Each structure stands twice: as structure tokens, then as C-alpha cells.
Amino acid sequence: MNAAVIGTGFIGTVHVQALRRLGVQVRGVLGSSAERGAARAAEIGVPKAYRDLDDLLGDGDVDVVHVTSPNHAHYAQVKAILKAGKHVICEKPLAMTSAESAEMVEIAKASGKVAAVCYNIRFYPLNQQAHGMVKDGHLGDIRFVTGHYHQDWLAKDDDWNWRLVAEEGGALRSVGDIGTHWVDLTSFVAGLKADAVMAELATFIPERKRPTGPVETFGRASGAAETVEITTDDAAMIMVRYPGGARGVMSTSQVNMGRKNSLQWDIAGQTASAAWDSETPDHLFVGHRDRPNEILMRDFTLMNETGTRAATLPPGHVEGFADSFFNFFRAVYTDVHSGARQDDSTWATFEDGHYEMLFCDAVILSAREGRWVSLDEIGGSA
Incomplete structure (x- = not known):
């Protein structure tokens, strides 16, 4: 192909x-x-x-x-x-x-x-593992989903990227750019999509120096610049209501000094909990009440079928950011070769992408009006 x-x-x-x-x-x-x-x-x-x-x-x-x-x-x-x-x-x-x-x-x-x-973050093998664990009932009914996605690459007023401009990146920045990764990943792992959100957005740097020349993502600008007004969010705090009574809370930021690419989720169930951190991607925390907690190191001899299918390298050989794209593309191209998405496929569909857009539009409305907003209120449902 x-x-x-x-x-x-x-x-x-x-x-x-x-x-x-x-x-x-x-x-x-x-x-x-x-x-x-x-x-x-x-x-x-x-x-x-x-x-x-x-x-x-x-x-x-x-x-x-x-x-x-x-x-x-x-x-x-x-x-x-x-x-x-x-x-x-x-x-x-x-x-x-x-x-x-x-x-x-x-x-x-x-x-x-x-x-x-x-x-692509779905395709860190231990996120696939956690998805399989929740699906098989190892955590019980999901109660509480928490976490964040924090970075620092736009923490200074002379940091620049096209994502800062609403006309190019959208009305939401930290939520749309990195927050949707967290929303997609936790919905995939927990098997829950949000019913409603309560959001507050923050723009800590209302004016930035925009360079006259192009700037590579994560790169530093140099040369002449002009001062421009910024309307997109540097950070956000969002509470979430899920069907069945589960609750969640998450934050996003692109101005947290020292946080290069920190996505964390913690999912508490009725019988156990699990947690994962993108900066230590080969370890999955599994929490218990009545016996010792566990740290599962990515090892396909110990993982479930869903997790094993996404693992590529031997245990102890860390699978990172680039590997997640390889694992993701391998899954999608397998379905392209088959002619259609298979029943056990775990990559995000356009329906999933549409859900994230409903979530974003609900966040915008909630932040504007200072109230809980149901995703059902948002038009454009597919």
C-alpha cells in the first residue's frame, strides 16, 4: 500500500x-x-x-x-x-x-x-492493556476519572505557533490541541463518554510576540516580531459528568514550566483502580484496597490479549511516542488491507472524533455562560 x-x-x-x-x-x-x-x-x-x-x-x-x-x-x-x-x-x-x-x-x-x-496515545501498549482490563470488569463499575495534560512549550510571551491563532487552530487551544487527547484516551480506557461538562478557561498571556517568519512546532522564534492579542486558552479546568453516575475532573495547560509532555489519568473503579503517566509509559499502576498495589511493567508475557496486540518491543525496551504512531498505523493499515474496520479494532473513528468536537463545543459554552452544559445541547450531532 x-x-x-x-x-x-x-x-x-x-x-x-x-x-x-x-x-x-x-x-x-x-x-x-x-x-x-x-x-x-x-x-x-x-x-x-x-x-x-x-x-x-x-x-x-x-x-x-x-x-x-x-x-x-x-x-x-x-x-x-x-x-x-x-x-x-x-x-x-x-x-x-x-x-x-x-x-x-x-x-x-x-x-x-x-x-x-x-x-495515537491509545496505542501505548499499557493503555490498550487498561482498556482490556476495564472491559473485562477488573476495575468494577467506574466511579471517578481524574488527570491532566500539561506542557510548557508555550509558557513564554515570545513562544509562537499557529495553534495560538483561533482562525487556524480553533477557539480552544489547550483543550482542543492536547485536552482532546486526554478526553479520547480516558473515554477509550474507561468505556465512558461525557454527558455534561463544567469548564473554566484561562489565558495567562493575553499578548504575545508573533514572529514575521515561520516557526516549527516546539521550536523557538527568532528575528523580527509584532505584538498580537491572544484569545485562545493557555489552560483549562473541567469537571465531567458521565452516564451511570461516574464523575471526572481534568486540567490542561501549555504553560506549566518543566512539564514537557505530561498526560496522566487515574481511573477509580468499584473494586480496583488504575493509573498511567505518559512520561513513564511502560508502567501501569493497579491499585487495591485489601492487598498490595501493583506496578505492571509492559511485558507481553504478563499482559492481556488487547495489550499484547499493541506491544512491539521486548520487555524492558521502552516503547515511546514514535512507537505509538507505529502501533496505531499498523492497526489502521491492517483494516485498510481487510477493506473495513474490524470488530476488535481499537483505533479512534470519525464518530470518536465527532464526540471530542461535541465535548469542545460544550466546554466553550460552559466557560462562556458559567454553567454545566450537556453535550446533548450542542448541535451538529451525527
Whole structure:
């Protein structure tokens, strides 16, 4: 199978590297401009840089298109890809609004193609393990879901990225960019999707220095800059109500000094609890009341079937960020080869991506009006 990647920044390059490891031929990349695309294609050794989206979609040898462009471009690009008869893997968040994502769900259904959202963090093996444990009843009924996703890469007023601009990244930033990872992951592990949210958003840096030239994600700007107003959230605090009485609380931040990429979840059930930290991804905490707690080190000789299926490296050989993309793509491309998503597949669908957009729209309304907002209140349901 052959792939093409839209986007030549940090995450697009991660996609290319994981696809090569999987043995998928990357036919070409599409950059934000023909010049930028050509330069990056030459830099990473991809044979072709497409002139535009029509040029890419006209390549009959491309089976799957990876969308890693800025968020505002996902909606139009994904619709065109599916209508061209190609499978698609789209970076999160799926769209800018739940109205857009609802339409994308319907187009994906009608196309009959595999349509996945890139929530790669599901594919750290111990998150798959925890999903299997909850599904098999090892934690009992879920009661309380807590955690955070904190980073520091936008903690200074001269840190810059396109995600800061609402017109490009969406009205939510810390919630939309990294918070949706936490929302997707905990819903996957716990088997629960939120009924309602109560949210507060914070913008600690209301003005930033925007450089006149491009800045790579996680890179530092240099040269001339202009001062611009920022309306997107640096951080957020969100309480969650789940069906059946479970509750949750989470926070997001891109301004927590020293936290490079810290996603933590803690899920308390009726009979046991479990917890995981992205900065120590090969260890899963399992908590008990009446016997010693456990730390499960990723070891496929000790893991359940779901966790084992996602594990690649031998025990003690840490599987990290890049490996999660490899495990995710391996699962999706297996279904592409089969022609459809299989019953035991665990990658995020467009329906999952739409749920995250409903969650985001509910957060925006809750923060604006200072009240609990049900996801049922949000229009654009699929």
C-alpha cells in the first residue's frame, strides 16, 4: 500500500517516519506551499512534493492520505480525500466545530473507506492493556476519572505557533490541541463518554510576540516580531459528568514550566483502580484496597490479549511516542488491507472524533455562560 502525507511540519514528519518503519511507501508530501513542500521532501527523502491537493488526489497509486495540516484545513481536505475514493487518517482535532465533524462522519460512512482520527496515545501498549482490563470488569463499575495534560512549550510571551491563532487552530487551544487527547484516551480506557461538562478557561498571556517568519512546532522564534492579542486558552479546568453516575475532573495547560509532555489519568473503579503517566509509559499502576498495589511493567508475557496486540518491543525496551504512531498505523493499515474496520479494532473513528468536537463545543459554552452544559445541547450531532 502507498500513502501520501499532507503537512510537512513536526507531526507530518513523525507520520512519514512511522510509515517507513511499517513498510508503507510514502509516495509524496503536500506542504503549505510548493516551495516548502519541495524543500521538506528533499530533506526527509520523500520522492515527490505535490503541487496542490488536486495533484495529490490525482495520484492513482496513493491508497491512504494522512492529514497533518493545521486544524482549519481538515474539513475541506478530508471531504475531498474521501470523495476521491481514498482512505484517510486525520490528525486531531477532527474539525473546527461539531457541525463540521458531524458532516465528516456522514461522508465517511457513505464512502465505505477506512477513516481514522490520529489519537495515537491509545496505542501505548499499557493503555490498550487498561482498556482490556476495564472491559473485562477488573476495575468494577467506574466511579471517578481524574488527570491532566500539561506542557510548557508555550509558557513564554515570545513562544509562537499557529495553534495560538483561533482562525487556524480553533477557539480552544489547550483543550482542543492536547485536552482532546486526554478526553479520547480516558473515554477509550474507561468505556465512558461525557454527558455534561463544567469548564473554566484561562489565558495567562493575553499578548504575545508573533514572529514575521515561520516557526516549527516546539521550536523557538527568532528575528523580527509584532505584538498580537491572544484569545485562545493557555489552560483549562473541567469537571465531567458521565452516564451511570461516574464523575471526572481534568486540567490542561501549555504553560506549566518543566512539564514537557505530561498526560496522566487515574481511573477509580468499584473494586480496583488504575493509573498511567505518559512520561513513564511502560508502567501501569493497579491499585487495591485489601492487598498490595501493583506496578505492571509492559511485558507481553504478563499482559492481556488487547495489550499484547499493541506491544512491539521486548520487555524492558521502552516503547515511546514514535512507537505509538507505529502501533496505531499498523492497526489502521491492517483494516485498510481487510477493506473495513474490524470488530476488535481499537483505533479512534470519525464518530470518536465527532464526540471530542461535541465535548469542545460544550466546554466553550460552559466557560462562556458559567454553567454545566450537556453535550446533548450542542448541535451538529451525527
